[in-house]
Amino acid sequence: MSDIPSSTRTIQKVLAAATAVAGGDLEAAILWYRNEPLPLFDCRTAESLVAEGGAADVLNLLESFQAGFVG
Template identity: 45%
Template structure:
């Protein structure tokens, strides 16, 4: 099995967007990479599941996907492994945030809080 990197993941998303002729993140491709069912993705993005196939460009959905990509980028930069970042995003509760997972925090609109937290960890590790 080919090792997936963040860069390769984004390249796959770009290729899909180019093929579709729309500069949007494909929610199905995103969900597949995170081993996430579409109903869960719709719930995280606070949209109806039909939105994932019929209105993929809605700001609410695309905003969630962009925020999730941002967090995955930062997490990958910190630990160097995209697959670990994917697992962390979906599964690991963070005590600082009342034991919510990064996925839950992004769903709640707390992306910037999470990014600042991750950057502080990175700065601490570097200092």
């Protein structure tokens, strides 16, 4: 069993996906995660969504960005 809390693993997974969307730029991914209001989610940030248990929604959004969705 891992010593890393599941919440930390979830954040790492979301940041890894955001970093991929940001072309490998971890700093840009962190800025997006913490600060970018997401209109699709009532302008909440990815960070607040993850904290509320919405990591799957954020990951789905990032997957859509990877597929070319820009909204």
